Amino acid sequence: MQILVVLEHDGESLRAGSLSAIQFARQLAQQQDGQLHALLLGHDCQPLIEQARQYAPLLVASHPQLAYPLADRQAKVIADVVRNQQATVVIAASSTFSKDVVGRAAGLLGGCMASDVVSHRWHDDQLLLKRPMYAGAILATVRLHGTPSIITVRATAYPAAEQLAAAADVETVTVDEARLPRGTEFEQLDSKPSHRPDVTEASVVVSGGRAIHNSDDFEQLVGGLADCLGAATGSSRALVDAGITPNALQVGQTGKIVSPQLYLALGISGAVQHLAGMKNSRIIAAVNTDPHAPIFEVADYGLVADLYEVVPEMIDKLSNHNA
Amino acid sequence: MKILVPTKRVPDTDQRIRVREDGRDIDDSNLPFVINPFDAIALEEAIRIAEQGSDVEVVAVGIGSDLYEQELRTALALGASRALLVETDTPQQLDSWNVACLLDAVVAREQPQLVLMGKQAVDDDANQAGQFLAARLGWPQATFASKIEFVGSQIRVARETDAGIETILVSQPAVITTDLRLNEPRYASLPSILKARHKTIERILASELGVIIEPRIELVEMETVSSERSCQMLDNLDQLVTQILEHAGGPASDAP
Numbered sequence: 133m134q135i136l137v138v139l140e141h142d143g144e145s146l147r148a149g150s151l152s153a154i155q156f157a158r159q160l161a162q163q164q165d166g167q168l169h170a171l172l173l174g175h176d177c178q179p180l181i182e183q184a185r186q187y188a189p190l191l192v193a194s195h196p197q198l199a200y201p202l203a204d205r206q207a208k209v210i211a212d213v214v215r216n217q218q219a220t221v222v223i224a225a226s227s228t229f230s231k232d233v234v235g236r237a238a239g240l241l242g243g244c245m246a247s248d249v250v251s252h253r254w255h256d257d258q259l260l261l262k263r264p265m266y267a268g269a270i271l272a273t274v275r276l277h278g279t280p281s282i283i284t285v286r287a288t289a290y291p292a293a294e295q296l297a298a299a300a301d302v303e304t305v306t307v308d309e310a311r312l313p314r315g316t317e318f319e320q321l322d323s324k325p326s327h328r329p330d331v332t333e334a335s336v337v338v339s340g341g342r343a344i345h346n347s348d349d350f351e352q353l354v355g356g357l358a359d360c361l362g363a364a365t366g367s368s369r370a371l372v373d374a375g376i377t378p379n380a381l382q383v384g385q386t387g388k389i390v391s392p393q394l395y396l397a398l399g400i401s402g403a404v405q406h407l408a409g410m411k412n413s414r415i416i417a418a419v420n421t422d423p424h425a426p427i428f429e430v431a432d433y434g435l436v437a438d439l440y441e442v443v444p445e446m447i448d449k450l451s452n453h454n455a
Numbered sequence: 456m457k458i459l460v461p462t463k464r465v466p467d468t469d470q471r472i473r474v475r476e477d478g479r480d481i482d483d484s485n486l487p488f489v490i491n492p493f494d495a496i497a498l499e500e501a502i503r504i505a506e507q508g509s510d511v512e513v514v515a516v517g518i519g520s521d522l523y524e525q526e527l528r529t530a531l532a533l534g535a536s537r538a539l540l541v542e543t544d545t546p547q548q549l550d551s552w553n554v555a556c557l558l559d560a561v562v563a564r565e566q567p568q569l570v571l572m573g574k575q576a577v578d579d580d581a582n583q584a585g586q587f588l589a590a591r592l593g594w595p596q597a598t599f600a601s602k603i604e605f606v607g608s609q610i611r612v613a614r615e616t617d618a619g620i621e622t623i624l625v626s627q628p629a630v631i632t633t634d635l636r637l638n639e640p641r642y643a644s645l646p647s648i649l650k651a652r653h654k655t656i657e658r659i660l661a662s663e664l665g666v667i668i669e670p671r672i673e674l675v676e677m678e679t680v681s682s683e684r685s686c687q688m689l690d691n692l693d694q695l696v697t698q699i700l701e702h703a704g705g706p707a708s709d710a711p
Contacts, residue, residue, distance in 0.1 A: 142618060202623065203586070204595050228616040231574075231582045232598045238583070239590025243552030244671045247581055260675060265579050266472040270481065273675040315595030315626045319611070323619030332617075336703050361703050373636065379601070379615045385580065386635060388617070394702040404468065415702040416684070417695065423688075431686045435695045442692050449696050 149225030343399025493573025
């Protein structure tokens with residue numbers, strides 16, 4: 133078995149999810165006596181190369197045309213590498229990058245793909261994969277028919293891989309510019325830098341819902357409480373739709389999937405599509421004025437209260453505790 | 456300009472989904488079905504483009520059995536110019552690859568300049584068909600669109616990504632998949648619903664398209680997930696603060 137892990141990065145460092153993807157790949161390699169490589173795509177990425185080679189033998193496709201994750205170009209390079217390496221399994225972490233770019237690569241490679249995998253097992257030498265469907269209401273066990281198999285895994289389902297004892301080899305992939313598709317141009321990326329941890333990577337997430345009236349209140353209450361706990365902030369879809377929070381904070385079926393140590397849901401009623409994004413958190417605590425809100429059905433601790441009344445007091449108590 | 460809008464028929468998302476006793480599929484008896492909400496957004500966008508431009512044809516496409524007729528009539532009532540049903544006789548749901556192969560063949564017949572479709576269907580949540588189709592066609596793709604703007608011969612698309620809003624330009628023809636915040640779909644008016652009852656739905660047999668259905672992903676079994684926990688209702692804020700302090704420490708959970 134030849135395994136290729138497609139790495140994801142922000143130009144400066146690897147995304148945490150990629151380390152989970154490597155961990156999953158290592159488990160497969162160990163279970164089936166497989167060979168593992170990782171593939172890095174980008175431009176001018178020397179620090180990333182140093183970081184990535186601590187985890188797996190590395191293939192690097194570096195070219196100005198690959199500076200941005202444009203799907204048509206990057207998918208072409210991925211598919212070429214898969215063919216050259218005769219990879220039988222291609223792995224990436226679930227994210228908008230892998231859905232877009234790796235999904236297209238899978239389309240070039242025969243469409244044998246399972247996305248958002250949360251666990252795996254072997255049955256008579258066949259790889260069985262579990263993945264959620266219907267906003268997480270159903271867990272399906274699936275088997276892929278065809279080669280290569282392309283698998284994306286939820287970062288929350290596999291721990292981050294440990295570094296190797298010694299840095300692995302690095303090999304350069306030749307990129308033939310003339311053969312790259314040119315139907316897409318990058319214009320800009322509008323990202324809001326935040327001093328808080330990423331919602332998918334934090335051990336504590338404080339999340340706000342419909343009960344919050346505006347973005348100042350969100351920042352003061354949800355943000356304020358998050359800062360007391362060194363936590364990330366999250367949001368329900370209602371607030372993103374209302375323009376109160378940016379889409380990058382949305383937790384749910386069509387947003388981010390999180391499973392922190394503690395998920396604190398403030399004024400979130402608990403729509404199915406939101407629960408799909410957070411119900412695997414280790415501990416869930418919820419504050420809501422409605423004692424019948426569905427969020428309490430998935431919570432470990434509940435407080436029936438108005439967040440506008442209790443959160444300022446919580447911030448006081450927690451800051452005193454920290455002081 | 457011709458815009459192709461593939462629409463999938465899915466159970467209404469507000470329904471509680473249960474697995475059939477044999478564990479091979481969901482129990483869909485008594486479930487109301489709708490157009491996949493992301494496809495409804497794609498259809499709305501196509502209709503708005505048609506309303507703003509002259510000579511824009513919007514073709515709604517469904518794949519499956521006769522049951523799809525209802526959703527295609529809804530698409531016609533909402534403003535699609537034509538509706539096309541690709542009839543298949545496979546009992547099991549088609550996977551994203553087979554859908555992409557059939558759509559590829561429909562594109563070859565219809566020759567649209569744009570395919571607009573939902574980023575994912577809310578039943579299998581695969582998020583694959585649009586990318587597979589774009590790859591097969593060799594067309595540029597813009598997934599997770601939250602804004603679409605025509606700029607000369609190109610289309611500027613704002614995309615919702617984990618890193619923030621990314622803006623790209625794609626040349627035509629292209630495949631664009633839609634995210635939630637692209638628009639708010641309209642409701643069909645009663646007169647248009649009545650009118651749509653008498654419109655023709657064109658039918659093609661999947662076999663006529665020369666596509667061989669070969670499943671790539673086999674559903675072995677399904678289980679219903681129970682996420683209910685026993686919630687301890689707290690009496691006051693101090694108890695909540697105590698629980699927060701107790702559970703806020705330690706590394707992130709790695710439970711699936």
